[in-house]
Amino acid sequence: MRPGRQLAVLGIIFVVLYLLVFFAGGASGGWKDRLEPRLGLDLVGGTRLTLEATNTVDGRPPTAENLEEARQIIENRVNAFGVAEAEVVTEGDRNIVISLPGENRDLSDVGSAAELRFRKVLKATDGSGTLAAPVPSPTATPSGSPAASPEVEASPGAQASATPSAGGQGGMAPTPTPSASASPEPSPSGSVAPGPQTIEEQRKAVEEKVGAEAWQAANGLQAPADLTTDPSLAEKLAPFGTLSAREVAVLPVPVQFNVPTVGCAQLDERPPASIKDENQQAVACEGGIKYLLDQAKVLGTDVGNASAVLDQTSQWVVSLDFKSDGQRKWTELTREAFNNTGGACEASALGQDGKCRVAVVLDNTIVSSPEIQGVLTGDSQITGSFTQAAASELAGNLRYGALPVTFEEQEQQNVTATLGESHLRAGLLAAGIGMLLVVIYSFFYYRLLGSVIFLSLVLSALMLYGALVFLGRQIGFTLTLAGIAGIIVSLGVAADSFVIYFERLKDEIREGRSPRSAVPRAWVRARRTIISANAITIMSAVVLYVVSVGTVKGFAFALGMATVIDLLVVFLFRHPIMAMLARTKAFLSPRVSGLGRALPPRAEEQPAKPRNPRVKEA
Template sequence: MASPSVPVHPARNLAVFLAMLIGVYLLVFLTGNKLAEPKLGIDLQGGTRVTLTARTPDGSSPTREALNQAQQIISARVNGLGVSGSEVIIDGNNLVITVPGSDGNEARTLGQTARLYIRPVISGVSVQEAAQAAGGRMPGLPGGGAPGIPGLPPGAGGGIPGLPPGAGGGIPGLPPGAGGGIPGLPPGAGGGAPGLPPGLLPGAPGIPAQPGSPFTGGQSTPGDQTLPGGSGAGGEGTFGGNGGSFPQQPLIPPAQPRPFPQEPTPAPGTTSESPGPENTSEPTAPGSPGEAPSPGPQLPGLPGLGLPGLPGLPGQGGQAQGLAGRIAAEKRLRQSDNKVVQALALQIQAGRCDKEDVLAGNDDPDLPLVTCSQDHQTAYLLAPSIISGDQIADATSGMDQRSGSNIVQLQFKSGAADVWADFTAAHIGTQTAFTLDSQVVSAPQIQEAIPGGRTQITGGSPGFTPDGARQLANVLKYGSLPLSFEASEAETVSATLGMTSLKAGLIAGAIGLALVLIYSLLYYRVLGVLTALSLVLAGAMVYAILVLLGRYINYTLDLAGIAGLIIGIGTTADSFVVFFERIKDEIREGRSFRSAVPRGWTRARKTIVSGNAVTFLAAAVLYFLAVGQVKGFAFTLGLTTILDIVVVFLVTWPLVYLASKSPTLAKPSYNGLGAVQQVARERRAVAKSGGGTGGKAAAKTRTRVTTAQSTGQG
């Protein structure tokens, strides 16, 4: 039979592998933290635990179904980040997340509610300029003003619960001209609400609506302006559906406020009836004491607004209690349809942008929202949502090629894609905010229509970090949680097994590897040396890859993963045995060592590929169906199986081929194939002699083969 044609390029194969090995180690030592140490799992080095306490808007206990759904979504986020060895368990009404390492921010990110809404921007105010307009007195902060309403003189109030009586004016208990007490309102103002200016825009002067917003009927008016001060969610925003990228426009000083219908302002000393039910102010003379506050406080002109929960206004009687009450009070203040309430809420929110947001993740997408940017520099008044996060088909992180900034790319589902295309076409020149858990992530300006259902989010200024973009894309991709959660402080968890178990496992693996090498050297001699060299190179490649996986996808190596590595390296040794035994089969058929190597490789490689394919398939099924540490075992088993193919094809086969070309290594005393070659010679002799002596020769040959196999001589 003719010798099969085998393309042989041993030097090229070895050069490819060495280039790969050098490349991964350059990445290990020249990127990231430059430490050649893999990340260890919870069982080996401990980790960080964060408890997430579920919050419901009505204060009731969360359902078991909602908790199970939240657990599944967080587990999917864990897998999306590649954080192996993490645990997500339900503990009563809480979710407990444990991640390897000492960074609790990662666990908090995994527990983020991630409710994304796209809301048109109606108006906004710079936190810095609001503070300057208030003379440094922000809501609820001391500074000489009345508590809660910056700029009001001490002793003012009476009509507002919690403020002492002693003044009159348009607002009962406040002096005439007290409109200036609210930042941005001129003194001496009147209007639909006593004491507020006529023609008040949804907000205060300098808080105009954008053209085409739902609150302007889609019509642009001469009074429409961008807001004074501030730059949105910080710096530049991007809409990238068709490559459109643009800076957010600077907020400019306002022109004359835009009027909107209000009830006539009564003259001082007359009765004023506000739009609310039974919301009547008794006549007050300027400077006379106001009436005592009543339970269930109502600001004239602000019907139905309960003040409990408003910073600086303690409220009487109807004071909200507990988390559910605080959330309800925030909604009354920050999600009101009343333009006067919106103006007040915008100024109040500007003074507490750096405080924890009680409303986070609990805003109603069908109502307006007053909230802050993530950098705490701008307070926004936003229209109801036009697209929600559940309409996102896919989310990925990347880098904008023009600006070099990190971005999150979104692909909307078909229905939302049409809405987005129509909206952007009709609202060119206006700002649109992306809110995540009730906070503005980015608020860029639309410069052109964006068809195709694709867009992108930037992190404003200073922008997303690579990890921040990746984590945001991950939480958006797997959907929002059915509950909002309050994260506890991170606590350190000690290693469940510890370094002693790690050392014991490594020692066991080293002993097993040493036994394999000793057996290979005794049985295969020079081929055993090539086996050892191949295993060392395979181990070096595996180690470097584990370091890089820990650095870039947060893969953590636990004891189960180490077991997968040991079994995978054993599979690699099996591949060598298959190859070497095929070579011996060829020699028994009468071929020389030199000619047996390429023929043996041709037959062995099919078996090697088939065997590794079965192992990899089993590892893949185990990885996708298993959870916890079993998943880590399957991952390392699959990784070493792939590297087995690489090492056998690029290292072992070229080295054995080069050895077969060496006259010295081809000698039986070096390659350990002397007994096999003797069997081949006897077979040839039997074939030539024939006749009656054939049976004895054949029996003798079988005896020699059996003896050679039992004594390890080939």
């Protein structure tokens, strides 16, 4: 055996690894930046959100394909924030975990369905949920021609407009970006309810809760209840005010709109799929006003692209580019709204200029409901009091499409940078203490051989660190506190390899072999045991990685990678260096080598034979 060759191979591997660290895998910045591993949010702070998939929007259990499609859409939405090193992964067969290192963010909206619908506003009434008469129609104010781009009162306290321009654009002023509930629930417009019950069964349960009299009175209403003409309705309809948002979601559309005790507080909390069906009318709220909405004539799938841009007044807007067929639908919808075809829009729903309004509905929430001031033949804009982040978020939701699965938010965890830094210090301290204890014990028990253990651990640590940095940039591996725990556990695995080899070496020397011959023989006999022990650890790490979720995967990956590197160091460093030490004088000293009583007494320490006096006399 030529130990120099094995050490040379190890040196080449080490040099190549750090060349990759410094010059490959997207390395950039200074030397310090290139040596920084990718750390998880539990070490640097950030936000983690866990979403649990319930059912698909048509009521079926989610498949692996549905979950992967949803993961990709959510990842695109998260990346639209412009945050580096965002991580979106699936856990098991239902969970998606979103991790954003750095500043804390509200991620509750990224799991919304983002179903975009454009619907005419047919009627409006009070949405406070109290037993009051319907609100009067908005008071119209004088304005110029459609081309003058008048501002229109979309809802109390909000302004909106949709006007043609030279470029064929119109504006739509939104209320704040919606935050839809991610709880699965049936659609009152006919979509199948997730869960064991059908929509008919759930409606039956609601009927039993409010009572037959209230249910009959509600279904008999042809318009919003007017208590001035029938005061007895107040007592009959009162039970509807006790319904939860889930129960309100299963009510027929006319009941949702006509019953005054069904308020916007309940309607706004309905799950995303509640008004999904574009072929059915729907009820939604804006500014405390309850709107009856027409069938959706233009869908989110008709939008070719959406982007956050600055308009001429330096305000952030969301620009919509329609597809060819979508542009035709949009033009036809604005024509119907501008002309109020068939008188479909009642006076309570008209804008200030007596024109129909078109509601831009995202999931259950009306983003804006501008009065249409002309037939729009080009692309349009959603305008209003947007910040750059809000406009980018809405554009990302529209651009990347609706989720095929509805989600429930399980947990959102915010980890401060201070807490993450303390976790990192604690993890590094634990790793340092573990390594120090192994080194102290090895020097105490094996003396000179302890230096072999020390050098092996240092070399393993350097190679492991380089691998963490490179894999973090190349495949996105993120080191977490659990990963540090896996590395600490690997120290025990490495110590086992030393013990097996050195104790086998002692056995060979006790059998009468010289240290030089005992080293290769002990290696041959210990090698199989070392490989078997490490192979079991690696297989355990692989199984744990495959079947586990979350941070346990990081633990398993770090443990497996550290064990593989330990095997590499055993073969290319520990055995060659032992072969070289066996040729030194220090290796033959029991006090220095650490082999103890295994070595025989040295020749110079044996007593000299007595001289023969007769020879002297002769």
